[in-house]
Amino acid sequence: MSSQERITQAIYRAVDELNKTFPKGVHLEKSPDAPLYGQASKLESIDLVNFIMEAEEQLNDEFGTSITVTEERALSQQNSPFRTLGTFTDYVSGLLKEHGINGD
Amino acid sequence: MESTATNQHVILVTGASRGIGEYLARHYLTQDYRVVGCSRGPSPCESENYRHYRVDVTDEQGVKAMFAEIGRDYGRLDVLINNAGVASMNHLLLTPLKVARNILETNFIGTFLLCREAARLMKRHRFGRIVNFATVATPLKLEGEAVYAASKAAVISFTQIAARELADFGITVNAVGPTPIQTALIKSVPPEKIARLVERQAIRRMGEFRDVANVVDFFIRPESDFVTGQVIFLGGV
Numbered sequence: 534m535s536s537q538e539r540i541t542q543a544i545y546r547a548v549d550e551l552n553k554t555f556p557k558g559v560h561l562e563k564s565p566d567a568p569l570y571g572q573a574s575k576l577e578s579i580d581l582v583n584f585i586m587e588a589e590e591q592l593n594d595e596f597g598t599s600i601t602v603t604e605e606r607a608l609s610q611q612n613s614p615f616r617t618l619g620t621f622t623d624y625v626s627g628l629l630k631e632h633g634i635n636g637d
Numbered sequence: 638m639e640s641t642a643t644n645q646h647v648i649l650v651t652g653a654s655r656g657i658g659e660y661l662a663r664h665y666l667t668q669d670y671r672v673v674g675c676s677r678g679p680s681p682c683e684s685e686n687y688r689h690y691r692v693d694v695t696d697e698q699g700v701k702a703m704f705a706e707i708g709r710d711y712g713r714l715d716v717l718i719n720n721a722g723v724a725s726m727n728h729l730l731l732t733p734l735k736v737a738r739n740i741l742e743t744n745f746i747g748t749f750l751l752c753r754e755a756a757r758l759m760k761r762h763r764f765g766r767i768v769n770f771a772t773v774a775t776p777l778k779l780e781g782e783a784v785y786a787a788s789k790a791a792v793i794s795f796t797q798i799a800a801r802e803l804a805d806f807g808i809t810v811n812a813v814g815p816t817p818i819q820t821a822l823i824k825s826v827p828p829e830k831i832a833r834l835v836e837r838q839a840i841r842r843m844g845e846f847r848d849v850a851n852v853v854d855f856f857i858r859p860e861s862d863f864v865t866g867q868v869i870f871l872g873g874v
Contacts, residue, residue, distance in 0.1 A: 579805055586757060599705060 565619030652721030656820035694747030765808035800866030839873025
């Protein structure tokens with residue numbers, strides 16, 4: 534499995550964990566276009582916090598790293614990396630690349 | 638390192654090498670807790686249930702590494718006692734910027750950093766008790782302690798808002814505000830200043846370590862799961 538696939542799978546595991554906390558019939562799709570926040574998103578702010586923490590843990594477990602997803606630059610980017618699952622995946626791929634894990 | 642994942646409750650005490658922190662570390666060692674302590678220097682505590690980290694609470698990488706080990710080795714953190722703190726009695730006109738920054742960094746940023754990392758670990762089990770340290774110098778508006786009292790005022794605000802942000806994770810956040818206690822923290826404060834401060838308390842005596850432990854015991858007991866965002870000042874202040 535490529536690093537990029539491992540990243541995606543780790544993030545999807547975080548989605549699975551998040552979905553367990555939702556009532557029946559509500560779930561976050563495992564799709565790059567799935568919105569994480571904004572009007573189109575089903576997530577409450579606390580759900581987004583839970584998802585980010587879970588994704589961070591899954592990624593660090595998968596790659597043996599200690600990345601922090603919510604770095605200052607993530608919070609200050611004009612286009613937030615937390616808009617969709619796809620932008621989030623791209624952002625953490627970049628972070629992991631800086632730790633020597635190439636997702637290409 | 639061999640995993641020591643445990644069913645024992647794990648408690649982390651910052652500033653554990655002396656004073657109130659050392660007392661609390663020993664206090665919880667007698668109560669079947671697995672105690673983790675941290676401070677910049679070594680600890681006099683020796684027990685198979687005690688582990689000490691030499692880490693500065695303002696050092697993000699050092700703090701994160703400590704929590705990573707606690708998570709890996711114990712698999713849990715139940716209680717954080719954010720005791721580490723510094724003070725410097727000085728008129729504000731005579732307070733060097735470096736001293737002011739150090740007080741804010743240790744007392745407020747240290748508290749924030751430890752809370753953040755602890756909550757990440759506590760949320761795994763949807764249970765946690767965080768006790769921060771305020772001071773009576775804040776409500777008493779103690780002259781000579783402007784920066785120290787302000788740093789603890791920040792801790793109080795932080796405690797009250799963190800309590801709301803972490804409630805959904807089963808984590809309570811409270812603070813204890815001690816009166817003067819005979820520790821290194823007040824060793825440079827003139828005795829007459831301390832006497833005047835004690836006079837302003839409802840109960841006019843110096844605080845003791847057991848007074849602090851009593852409040853912390855209350856905050857961390859399982860039955861206190863409906864108590865959060867509270868600050869208890871000792872001595873009736």
